[in-house]
Amino acid sequence: MIIEAISDSIEDAKIAQAAGADRIELVTGLMEGGLTPSYGLIKSVCSELTIPVNVMIRPHSRSFCYSDEDLNIMLEDIEICRELGAAGVVFGALTNDKKIDEEKLTKLIQASKGLDITFHRAFDEVDDLYTAIGVLQNYPEISRILTSGSKQTAPEAIGELRQLTDRSEGTGLSIMAGSGLTLQNLQTFLEKVNVREIHFGSGIRFESSFMNPIDPNKLKAIRKIVS
Numbered sequence: 277m278i279i280e281a282i283s284d285s286i287e288d289a290k291i292a293q294a295a296g297a298d299r300i301e302l303v304t305g306l307m308e309g310g311l312t313p314s315y316g317l318i319k320s321v322c323s324e325l326t327i328p329v330n331v332m333i334r335p336h337s338r339s340f341c342y343s344d345e346d347l348n349i350m351l352e353d354i355e356i357c358r359e360l361g362a363a364g365v366v367f368g369a370l371t372n373d374k375k376i377d378e379e380k381l382t383k384l385i386q387a388s389k390g391l392d393i394t395f396h397r398a399f400d401e402v403d404d405l406y407t408a409i410g411v412l413q414n415y416p417e418i419s420r421i422l423t424s425g426s427k428q429t430a431p432e433a434i435g436e437l438r439q440l441t442d443r444s445e446g447t448g449l450s451i452m453a454g455s456g457l458t459l460q461n462l463q464t465f466l467e468k469v470n471v472r473e474i475h476f477g478s479g480i481r482f483e484s485s486f487m488n489p490i491d492p493n494k495l496k497a498i499r500k501i502v503s
Contacts, residue, residue: 277472277473277474277502277503278298278299278452278472278473278474279296279297279298279299279473279474279476279495279498279499279502280298280299280300280301280330280452280454280475280476281297281299281301281475281476281480281490281495282300282301282303282306282310282475282476282477283300283301283302283303283321283490284302284303284305284306284313285317285489286317286320286321286324287489288489288490289302289324289325290325291489291490291492292480292490292495293325293326293327294492295492295493295495295496295499296495296496296498296499297327297495298328299327299328299329299330299363300321300325300327300328300329300330301330301331301332301366301475302317302329302331302332302362303331303332303334304317304332305337306477307486308337309334309337309397310332310334310366310396311332311334311335311336311337312331312332312333312334312335312353313331313332315356315360318331318356318357318360318362319360319361322360322361322362322363328363328364328392329361329363329364330362330363330364330365330366330392330394331353331357331362331364331365331366332365332366332367333350333353333354333357333366333367333384334350334367334396335349335350335353339370340368340370340398340401341369341370341371341377342369342380347369347380347383347384350384351383351384351387354367354384354387354388354391355387362391363391363392364388364391364392364393364394365388365391365392365393365394366393366396366422367384367393367396368381368395368396368397368398369398370398370401370402374401374402374403375402375403375407375411376402376408376411376412378411381415382415385415385417385418392419393417393419394418394419394420394421394422394452395412395418395420395421395422396422397422397423397454397455399412399422399423400423400425400426400427401426402426405425405426405436405439405440406439406440406443409421409443409444409449412449413444413447419449419450420449420450420451420452420473421440421444421449421452422452422475423437423440423451423452423453423454424453424454425437425440425453428455429456429457430453430454430455430456430457430469431456431457431464431465432456434465434468434469437451437453437469437471438468438470441469441470441471450471450472450473451471451473452473452474452475453465453469453471453473453474453475454475454476454477455475455477456479457474457475457476457479458479459480459494459498462498462501462502463501466501466502474502476495476498479494480495480498481494
């Protein structure tokens with residue numbers, strides 16, 4: 277079981293690694309759902325950690341629909357992430373009618389050659405989850421989809437996540453459940469949904485708030501549950 281922890285600082289990232297995280301999703305703007313962090317932060321975290329660091333590629337929080345200018349910024353950010361030692365990148369792109377924007381996705385994937393790719397929770401805003409996963413399965417470069425099954429939290433979407441994991445079985449595309457997972461609900465969730473990767477944000481922080489740092493004891497307890 278892979279545990280991915282959201283971090284927005286070098287301190288967070290170090291705590292997460294020491295407490296048992298397998299991978300870092302490095303972001304800034306946690307209250308906006310995660311934006312591309314500064315190059316200085318990317319360099320610092322990637323140089324000091326030994327676990328993989330996947331960097332959010334998201335130029336703004338207005339939507340997941342991107343202009344050509346936005347796309348050019350994202351492509352440059354991906355190249356810089358590679359230069360700074362990131363293991364992977366995290367992105368997603370939708371059309372105005374809530375479908376996967378394959379034109380922009382193709383360009384983002386081409387720019388990410390050699391990097392691990394996560395399609396992020398833009399997936400939860402598509403018009404049809406099962407059509408969208410079929411589209412993404414056409415891109416073997418994508419390792420996983422981070423999703424809450426289109427609900428506010430993953431524990432509210434047991435049925436949807438079961439279907440998504442069933443549809444990803446035997447393919448190279450993994451379903452990573454995220455949003456609303458906590459130390460308290462994780463065991464029950466994993467008994468119902470067969471995922472191999474789980475993603476934690478506020479659920480591993482003091483007082484379960486993005487305003488506070490990661491609580492290493494929560495993460496260590498989660499590590500015990502999945503070990």
